[in-house]
Amino acid sequence: xxxxxxxxxxxxxxxxxxxxxxxxxxxxxxxxxxxxxxxxxxxxxxxxxxxxxxxxxxxxxxxxxxxxxxxxxxxxxxxxxxxxxxxxxxxxxxxxxxxxxxxxxxxxxxxxxxxxxxxxxxxxxxxxxxxxxxxxxxxxxxxxxxxxxxxxxxxxxxxxxxxxxxxxxxxxxxxxxxxxxxxxxxxxxxxxxxxxxxxxxxxxxxxxxxxxxxxxxxxxxxxxxxxxxxxxxxxxxxxxxxxxxxxxxxxxxxxxxxxxxxxxxxxxxxxxxxxxxxxxxxxxxxxxxxxxxxxxxxxxxxxxxxxxxxxxxxxxxxxxxxxxxxxxxxxxxxxxxxxxxxxxxxxxxxxxxxxxxxxxxxxxxxxxxxxxxxxxxxxxxxxxxxxxxxxxxxxxxxxxxxxxxxxxxxxxxxxxxxxxxxxxxx
Amino acid sequence: xxxxxxxxxxxxxxxxxxxxxxxxxxxxxxxxxxxxxxxxxxxxxxxxxxxxxxxxxxxxxxxxxxxxxxxxxxxxxxxxxxxxxxxxxxxxxxxxxxxxxxxxxxxxxxxxxxxxxxxxxxxxxxxxxxxxxxxxxxxxxxxxxxxxxxxxxxxxxxxxxxxxxxxxxxxxxxxxxxxxxxxxxxxxxxxxxxxxxxxxxxxxxxxxxxxxxxxxxxxxxxxxxxxxxxxxxxxxxxxxxxxxxxxxxxxxxxxxxxxxxxxxxxxxxxxxxxxxxxxxxxxxxxxxxxxxxxxxxxxxxxxxxxxxxxxxxxxxxxxxxxxxxxxxxxxxxxxxxxxxxxxxxxxxxxxxxxxxxxxxxxxxxxxxxxxxxxxxxxxxxxxxxxxxxxxxxxxxxxxxxxxxxxxxxxxxxxxxxxxxxxxxxxxxxxxxxxxxxxxxxxxxxxxx
Numbered sequence: 001x002x003x004x005x006x007x008x009x010x011x012x013x014x015x016x017x018x019x020x021x022x023x024x025x026x027x028x029x030x031x032x033x034x035x036x037x038x039x040x041x042x043x044x045x046x047x048x049x050x051x052x053x054x055x056x057x058x059x060x061x062x063x064x065x066x067x068x069x070x071x072x073x074x075x076x077x078x079x080x081x082x083x084x085x086x087x088x089x090x091x092x093x094x095x096x097x098x099x100x101x102x103x104x105x106x107x108x109x110x111x112x113x114x115x116x117x118x119x120x121x122x123x124x125x126x127x128x129x130x131x132x133x134x135x136x137x138x139x140x141x142x143x144x145x146x147x148x149x150x151x152x153x154x155x156x157x158x159x160x161x162x163x164x165x166x167x168x169x170x171x172x173x174x175x176x177x178x179x180x181x182x183x184x185x186x187x188x189x190x191x192x193x194x195x196x197x198x199x200x201x202x203x204x205x206x207x208x209x210x211x212x213x214x215x216x217x218x219x220x221x222x223x224x225x226x227x228x229x230x231x232x233x234x235x236x237x238x239x240x241x242x243x244x245x246x247x248x249x250x251x252x253x254x255x256x257x258x259x260x261x262x263x264x265x266x267x268x269x270x271x272x273x274x275x276x277x278x279x280x281x282x283x284x285x286x287x288x289x290x291x292x293x294x295x296x297x298x299x300x301x302x303x304x305x306x307x308x309x310x311x312x313x314x315x316x317x318x319x320x321x322x323x324x325x326x327x328x329x330x331x332x333x334x335x336x337x338x339x340x341x342x343x344x345x346x347x348x349x350x351x352x353x354x355x356x357x358x359x360x361x362x363x364x365x366x367x368x369x370x371x372x373x374x375x376x377x378x379x380x381x382x383x384x385x386x387x388x389x390x391x392x393x394x395x396x397x398x399x400x401x402x403x404x405x406x407x408x409x410x411x412x413x414x415x416x417x418x419x420x421x422x423x424x425x426x
Numbered sequence: 427x428x429x430x431x432x433x434x435x436x437x438x439x440x441x442x443x444x445x446x447x448x449x450x451x452x453x454x455x456x457x458x459x460x461x462x463x464x465x466x467x468x469x470x471x472x473x474x475x476x477x478x479x480x481x482x483x484x485x486x487x488x489x490x491x492x493x494x495x496x497x498x499x500x501x502x503x504x505x506x507x508x509x510x511x512x513x514x515x516x517x518x519x520x521x522x523x524x525x526x527x528x529x530x531x532x533x534x535x536x537x538x539x540x541x542x543x544x545x546x547x548x549x550x551x552x553x554x555x556x557x558x559x560x561x562x563x564x565x566x567x568x569x570x571x572x573x574x575x576x577x578x579x580x581x582x583x584x585x586x587x588x589x590x591x592x593x594x595x596x597x598x599x600x601x602x603x604x605x606x607x608x609x610x611x612x613x614x615x616x617x618x619x620x621x622x623x624x625x626x627x628x629x630x631x632x633x634x635x636x637x638x639x640x641x642x643x644x645x646x647x648x649x650x651x652x653x654x655x656x657x658x659x660x661x662x663x664x665x666x667x668x669x670x671x672x673x674x675x676x677x678x679x680x681x682x683x684x685x686x687x688x689x690x691x692x693x694x695x696x697x698x699x700x701x702x703x704x705x706x707x708x709x710x711x712x713x714x715x716x717x718x719x720x721x722x723x724x725x726x727x728x729x730x731x732x733x734x735x736x737x738x739x740x741x742x743x744x745x746x747x748x749x750x751x752x753x754x755x756x757x758x759x760x761x762x763x764x765x766x767x768x769x770x771x772x773x774x775x776x777x778x779x780x781x782x783x784x785x786x787x788x789x790x791x792x793x794x795x796x797x798x799x800x801x802x803x804x805x806x807x808x809x810x811x812x813x814x815x816x817x818x819x820x821x822x823x824x825x826x827x828x829x830x831x832x833x834x835x836x837x838x839x840x841x842x843x844x845x846x847x848x849x850x851x852x853x854x855x856x857x858x859x860x861x862x863x864x865x866x867x868x869x870x871x872x873x874x
Contacts, residue, residue, distance in 0.1 A: 034498070034499060034500055037715065038710050038715075039498065039499075039715075039716060040480075040486070040488070040493065040496060040498070040600040040601075040710070040716065040717075041479075041480040041486070041498055041500070041502060041597070041598045041599060041600050042500075042597075042598075043596060043597050043632060043633050043634070044634070045631065045632060045633075045634055046634065073706045075705075075706050075709055075750075077709065077712070077727070077728065077731055078727070079712075079714075079727050082710065082715065083709065083710045084709030084710050084712060085706050085709055085710075127723075246754055246755060248705075248706070248750060248753040248754050248755070248758075249753070250702055250703065250706060250753050250762065252604075253603070253604035253605035253635070253703055254601075254604050254633075254634065254635065255634050255635075256634050256635060
């Protein structure tokens, strides 16, 4: 089975791709101007921020980035397209030849291109309205190779992509339009314009099953364009052949070619890779780590801060609790304290969390062979004389606590509690 | 001294403009060269604007029915810059629909030649040339894609300057073929054109193809005549041109004849590229956002669009069909891509010649024809009329048409071409020419 995607994602720029209108607006037809309405006489000017974001997407998807990039006109007539052509890219695209790494597979990325979004069509029962606020919003189109070979892989790919984009500050769910190509047998079926992640997975599941059933019955799968009916949750034939499409592309002579060199490129974050690596190196289930960090930058920050000092399982537990009760903005020392508590064996729950955030002491219960115990015992062993004096001189007590706390960077309260319990036994 | 400086010295305001407008309206009944008129103008040196260039608040039809009622909500950059310098916007000038024509007849209102109203004014900037030919204190902002400034300037006996592609912002220009469209100037003297050029040129944040490259004025003493371009030119034009060359010889210029076989490819290359681009530019006219508004919204959208697009004139329809064809997937390489290659080759070839020479030719192969004659020409015969003006336009080279003779009381124009961004050399040349040759104008409205 071969599945390939053309994913269109809106870029979070302040203004539109070719004019200074806001790309976010509520009131229909409020963020419009002669340029994004295609008024005669207006000309497009490229938004550098959109170009820069698209370059970052290409970079994060391991693409080869073109030195300079240019635009074409794709001509077709539809009420949502004010100029009756869309400014998009073909040969002069931002980049291509990239990949997304999954757990056990690499999915090829054929091309990354930047283009303008058409207007939004609002269909009412007896009429249709057009909201041009969306006209000209920058979209990045990500075209994959047909390397995906199951629904599971599709899901993994889509979430990996969503995570990579999330770390670039791009929310895939804000506006997602996908053309889905599926061939179970030889014939390719394209499902056009599937919107949203959930529909994408549902449409793929339906279409895979449909084609599998045809193949099982030894019937021919028609090579065609289909659309996804959200309500009925099934794909339906659009009764058009892809070969009928004729866009008459020409380069857009209102725009020039643009260097990609000056864009500042962010280091991409691959959550899946990090989760697998941390799992191996620090312990803890890669899957759990991934769940925490895939769409949460702060989780990754907290884990990164603590990972070399504490057992991964304790860190995970604490981060999960912080997340659950909405305290991800916790300062470092309180976060450390929570991990210490977790490590001591006391479960970190809402109650404990509240105490630590307030700065109150927390009783820990574990009497096991913690690092503190080891260190205290070593101190006692090395200073037998001190042991004899301890009930006469309380300063000795404080000296041991101080030394141990300093050495382990531990909380003196914890050391004190451990020391008392050890001394009682002696 | 140009008329602009003269006017400034006189400092005319108020009733001057009102009298001029009254006179203009009277003469316009005969010559039909005006579009929307700024009747409330009371100050500034008058300038007119070709009707495909937007002036805020004034209808811009670009010669087309489909744009009837389109009132742009913004000024073209060139217009904005003229207004900022205190020039007074007088009105819009007629043109062939979207610039598609050589005689100003592909539109509902056909401008007439001031030297003989039975003859055409040229095209597509027909109205701009007539306005320049009838008014004394005035300059015209016009536009050329394949010769739309040179052609009517020659037919109406005025100067028509088309600058290097990219020196003047196209923002506010209703597109014909974006990679070829150039806003330029018509006037009565080199000095006036220079002043206006300095005002409107320069980079613009609203046009990516407009640049700030320094414009030079390197004079050349060699004049190159391209043999292939001298075919099919009327005898009387050739005799005027010969006389021009001998006068220029007296002024110290040396004439050289060269052959460039590939130059004959300029016409097909130009028409393929311009029609391909035009067919995408005209796609936006669908009858519901601006200009012509369809009344009934009950049809399916394809039928609705088709209904609106019936308003295009014949030549516009022809160019949409041909332009859509040459960029379609199965033949694109054969036509569109090849035309782009020819453009590059021709541009390189002309560039070599222009390093140490001007290229000179008549502007048009004939003097202005009668309306009847012009209407009888087939599209191919009409396209051939542009053989002399197309090469510099295809290559984005600056060129100027200047009056050099009069035959049977009709003006004859010659065209001088120079290298990219050497525009001032053309203006220096005409300033020198004007010292020897006196231009004739039948009218000088507004003269004092």
